[in-house]
Amino acid sequence: MDPRAxxxxxxxxxxxxxxxITFAFRATNSMLSPTMSLIAKDMGFSASEIGVLALxxxxxxxxxxxxxxxRLRSRRRRAFFMAASWAYSLVFPFFYFAGPLTIWVxxxxxxxxxxxxxxxxMTAAGGVGRDRRSVERALALYTLALSASLMISPSLEGAILxxxxxRQAFLLFxxxxxxxxxxxxxxxxxxxxxxRGAPPARGIxxxxxxxxxxxxxxxxxxxxxxxxxxSSIYAVQRFSATNSLAILLYVAFYTASFAxxxxxxxxxxxxxxxxMILAAAATLVGLITAWAAPSAALYAVALAILGIPHGLTYxxxxxxxxxxxxxxxxxxANSYFSSTMxxxxxxxxxxxxxxxxxxxxxxxxxxLVLPVAGVFAxxxxxxxxxxxxxxxxxx
Numbered sequence: 099m100d101p102r103a104x105x106x107x108x109x110x111x112x113x114x115x116x117x118x119i120t121f122a123f124r125a126t127n128s129m130l131s132p133t134m135s136l137i138a139k140d141m142g143f144s145a146s147e148i149g150v151l152a153l154x155x156x157x158x159x160x161x162x163x164x165x166x167x168x169r170l171r172s173r174r175r176r177a178f179f180m181a182a183s184w185a186y187s188l189v190f191p192f193f194y195f196a197g198p199l200t201i202w203v204x205x206x207x208x209x210x211x212x213x214x215x216x217x218x219x220m221t222a223a224g225g226v227g228r229d230r231r232s233v234e235r236a237l238a239l240y241t242l243a244l245s246a247s248l249m250i251s252p253s254l255e256g257a258i259l260x261x262x263x264x265r266q267a268f269l270l271f272x273x274x275x276x277x278x279x280x281x282x283x284x285x286x287x288x289x290x291x292x293x294r295g296a297p298p299a300r301g302i303x304x305x306x307x308x309x310x311x312x313x314x315x316x317x318x319x320x321x322x323x324x325x326x327x328x329s330s331i332y333a334v335q336r337f338s339a340t341n342s343l344a345i346l347l348y349v350a351f352y353t354a355s356f357a358x359x360x361x362x363x364x365x366x367x368x369x370x371x372x373x374m375i376l377a378a379a380a381t382l383v384g385l386i387t388a389w390a391a392p393s394a395a396l397y398a399v400a401l402a403i404l405g406i407p408h409g410l411t412y413x414x415x416x417x418x419x420x421x422x423x424x425x426x427x428x429x430x431a432n433s434y435f436s437s438t439m440x441x442x443x444x445x446x447x448x449x450x451x452x453x454x455x456x457x458x459x460x461x462x463x464x465x466l467v468l469p470v471a472g473v474f475a476x477x478x479x480x481x482x483x484x485x486x487x488x489x490x491x492x493x
Contacts (some may be wrong), residue, residue: 113239122277124243148328153448178214223236230420236350242356249433310415310477325351351401378474386467
């Protein structure tokens with residue numbers, strides 16, 4: 099635990115720093131991928147090429163998170179984190195000048211910096227608090243900040259695109275992105291004890307607690323990859339939505355996610371498998387509704403339904419990791435979790451893009467139902483075997 103967080107005032111101050119950086123980071127990061135996709139579409143990229151562009155973005159995140167950040171001790175991680183935060187903050191204006199070649203470089207650079215920012219925010223949030231309940235409330239508040247930024251960001255960008263172009267939107271989001279670099283020196287880095295080298299990856303990756311967090315997030319990563327990369331394009335193609343409306347539709351999705359995470363912050367969950375069942379049901383209902391929606395209004399309803407599991411799954415995975423790993427191994431667990439999710443997330447848009455080229459975006463939506471159901475079933479089967487996740491055993 100960070101020594102500054104031992105008092106109530108210290109706990110609140112540290113949470114305020116984490117929440118502010120998280121909000122600025124996610125508000126800008128959430129507009130990057132869909133807006134980059136729309137710019138690529140205007141350049142003449144096919145669905146498959148847009149998917150590969152997303153692969154360059156998220157694949158570079160995997161490299162920095164799994165092969166660098168996970169192996170660093172606290173002091174060196176802090177230095178890398180601050181450098182990456184500034185790199186992330188300063189990349190946005192260059193998208194204004196992006197061409198068919200330079201957009202690939204910018205996507206890779208932006209993604210590489212994310213591999214240092216994301217897991218360290220997770221670890222900082224999981225290291226604040228004096229007991230399990232205060233730690234899990236901090237994690238829920240961290241994910242609430244994510245949802246708040248995700249709810250506000252498309253609203254802001256939708257308003258911006260009524261007046262400005264897609265490229266100009268990156269310039270107007272730059273002041274928010276700068277907060278990430280400016281505040282990075284204030285982020286707490288919990289002490290990890292005497293240096294003994296990096297925790298072995300094999301032990302972490304084979305842990306049942308890691309497997310539950312991984313599978314739980316994977317089940318939602320599949321539809322989320324579609325939503326982030328192709329939802330705006332789907333709205334334009336199927337419902338003849340404007341670019342502004344296509345971005346504004348994300349508000350329904352992120353508002354539902356925010357409300358879900360607000361509830362988890364107010365009352366940290368005890369029985370995680372029960373909420374995983376709710377996430378599974380909402381995901382399947384949302385996918386089918388999105389496929390069947392005859393109008394943009396009903397599609398917004400489907401996105402709102404899909405926002406509920408978005409609010410649940412990531413929070414539940416974070417809490418699962420905090421219960422399964424102590425502070426000595428939590429950074430490595432968080433880094434491997436982020437990097438594996440990013441690796442899968444990197445290939446998913448490319449795979450979905452190839453599928454969409456073959457069956458169309460609407461057909462790709464329906465095709466997600468079976469794999470999502472299968473992964474959720476595997477998650478629940480494993481989660482029910484771990485007493486710590488159901489609240490019947492306290493670490």
